[in-house]
Amino acid sequence: MKASTQNSCPSFASVISVLSVLFYCAGFLRFEVELSSQRNKIGALEDALATVKTDEQFAQSLATESQSKFNRNRRNADPIKNRTEEKESSEVLLKINKLLSSGRLQLSLSNGHTSLRGSPGPPGLPGPRGKRGRPGSKGDRGLMGSPGKSGKQGIIGPSGMKGDTGPKGEKGDIGATGMSGMKGEPGESISSPTVVVSPEIWTVNETESTTFQCSVSGNPKPTIKWDKLVNGLELEKRMVPEGRLQLRNIREGDAGLYQCSAANILGKAQKVVRLVVNVHPRIFLNPGPMYAITGSNTTLPTCHVTGHPRPDVKWLRPFGQLPQGRVQLNNNNSTLTILDVRRNDSDNYVCTASNLRGRAVGKTLLFVVSLPKFIFKPPKRVTAYPGKILKLNCSVTGDGHSVISWKRQEGELPAGRSFISKGGLVITDLQRQDAGNYTCIATIAGKRFTEVSTAVKVKESCSAVIKTVGTPVLHLSRRTTQGAWMKDPLGVMGKDTIFVMKFYSGRKVVEEYENIAKLKIGVTRKQYSLPHNWHGTGAVVYGSYLYYNRAGTSYINRYNLQTERLEGTVTLSDFTPGTHYQWGGYSGVDLAVDEHGLWVLWGSYSNNKRLKAAKIDVNSNRITRTWALNTEPMQSIGNAFVACGVIYCIDSCNGNPTTINFAYDTKTGKHWNPNIRFINQYGYNSMVDYNPKERLLYAWDLGRLVTYSLAFQ
Secondary structure (H helix, E strand, O other), X not given: OHHHHHHHOOOHHHHHHHHHHHHHHHHHHHHHHHHHHHHHHHHHHHHHHHHHHHHHHHHHHHHHHHHHHHHHHHHHOOHHHHHHHHHHHHHHHHHHHHHHHHOOOOEEEEOOEXXXXXXXXXXXXXXXXXXXXXXXXXXXXXXXXXXXXXXXXXXXXXXXXXXXXXXXXXXXXXXXXXXXXXXXXXXXXOEEEEEEEEOOEEEXXXXXXXXXXXXXXXXXXXXXXXXXXXXXXXXXXXXXXXXEEEEOOOOHHHOEEEEEEEEEOOEEEEEEEEEEEEEEEEEEOOOOOEEEEOOOOEEOOOOEEEEEOOOEEEEEEOOEXXXXXXXXXXXXXXXXXXXXXXXXXXXXXXXXXXXXXXXXXXXXXXXXXXXXXXXXXXXXXXXXXXXOOEEEOOEEOOOOOEEEXXXXXXXXXXXXXXXXXXXXXXXXXOOHHHOEEEXXXXXXXXXXXXXXXXXXXXXXXXXXXXXXXXXOEEEEEOOOOOEEEEEOOXXXXXXXXXXXXXXXXXXXXXXXXXXXXXHHHOOOOEEEEEEEEEOOOOOEEEOOEXXXXXXXXXXXXXXXXXXXXXXXXXXXXXXXXXOOOOOOOOOOEEEXXXXXXXXXXXXXXXXXXXXXXXXXXXXOOEEEEEEEEEEEEHHHOOEEEEEOOEEXXXXXXXXXXXXXXXXXXXXXXXXXXXXXXXXXXXXXEEEEEEEOOOOEEEEEEOOEEEEXXXXXX
């Protein structure tokens, strides 16, 4: 029974559920009613959308007209009133715009005219917030307001810069004398300084420390100062209280005298102490190597020793004794000299220094070598042509320590074109400016032991022939009708030196003049006495040698003007005495010099008494080539000379003018008649020779020493 009753009555939860459903249904119906109302309003708004643009234009025109009226009233009204009206007008316009925007104020069109619509309906739901409008244009500048009230006084600013000092005032009058003071207490007694130092002498070892005490008395209290004597160095930075001088980590340089000085107003006093420093020996010795020549006396590098007490110095060899009886020690044994050094003296030599502080050792190396000797020497003179390769051989004997080097007296070796190969100097692409004196030097350890020099002559590549001969230039007149005068074209004997050989036979004295000026005033620099007389006027000077025909022979003597000795002869195998030039005078042998070197011309029976020519190598002093010339017989030729490898013959010794009527080119083998006339001013040319350096003809014309200029083509 109880169970059935419970089933017929609904539970509380069920009732709540039914009520909730009913409540939600009622809310839904209410929401649908409101949505229907909003749809109607949205439809009405869509119908009015077509007229919104017209409404906005009208509102803008209305706002513009209102703003213009407002601005006119503002300019004519009181500023305060203007501001009030401006605020009120702005509020009215803002309300109208809001009404137009919200739709509560609308405009209607009737018969083409704009008019206000009826009263607005009930307010709709608030719409979403619109975007921020653009800022309006800046209005006209208003009238300046009246000045505001003055603010509070600010804080005081910083002080200004100090002004210039004013002028000094006048001196005041002297005041009245003051009252005498009270009698003071008796003063202290005063005294000049006195100094006592201890210890007066003190010995320490290097790196130790020590202290010197300086006791001072005096009144007023003296000032104390320590000085190191000799250099006057003040040591106040080493002061400690009560005048003590402390020296720490003492070095050898700290040894010496120190002075303590005390001073006050009554005077000065001082005392001196001595510091002795025991120092470990030190040695300064050049380790070498040094080189010595066998048989010489050699002093090894000095063994410089420092230390205190003075070290005992000794020399020794690591594996043997010092040379017995050939050793000298000097300068407290610091210098060792070995007499008559020998090859087995080569070794390390050890220097030792000892004192109570210890021992020091140093050593130096000695090499004993033989004096370098030349195996190959460059020739004393070398002639080469531009563009060629020049090699000057030079090598020496030795023990492998010799070094060959080259130098040029006139300056540097040719840059980029010279090098040393096996001791020899090689110059490529030879240039005219490469001419000069070159020296081969043999050194050992940078010390020059021996050297040899050679003179290099660079000839011009000469292929021109003579075109004209200039007028004669007179330099000097001599009483001797025949003779010869000349210069060295290589300049070995001096670029301006002149040699004179008077007459053509029975003479052997050659005169040397420093220059043409000395020749004109007759001041000789030197005279040479030849070992044999000469014949003819065909002698020449080439380098340091004089070449001339020995009287009565077919020999050509080579006489060294530097050593004043005869150094060889050249023999003309088919020379026949009695042949000579047109003027006579034993002129059967004529020597000549040109750009290519030394030549000799002579008359030969094998050539039907016509001229023969030969080239002489000055290094070997031998004939290297001979030419038989198709000239007139020698007795019909006035004179002859050689220029640029071409042999020229003159037709007469006394004709005026005279003519060069024969030329033979030794390079091509061609001969021709150049038919070149020139003046034989004094009518007796006994000597005509060519100088290749100056390109002049030197002539002896009836005792007149003349020169002719030449033009080549």
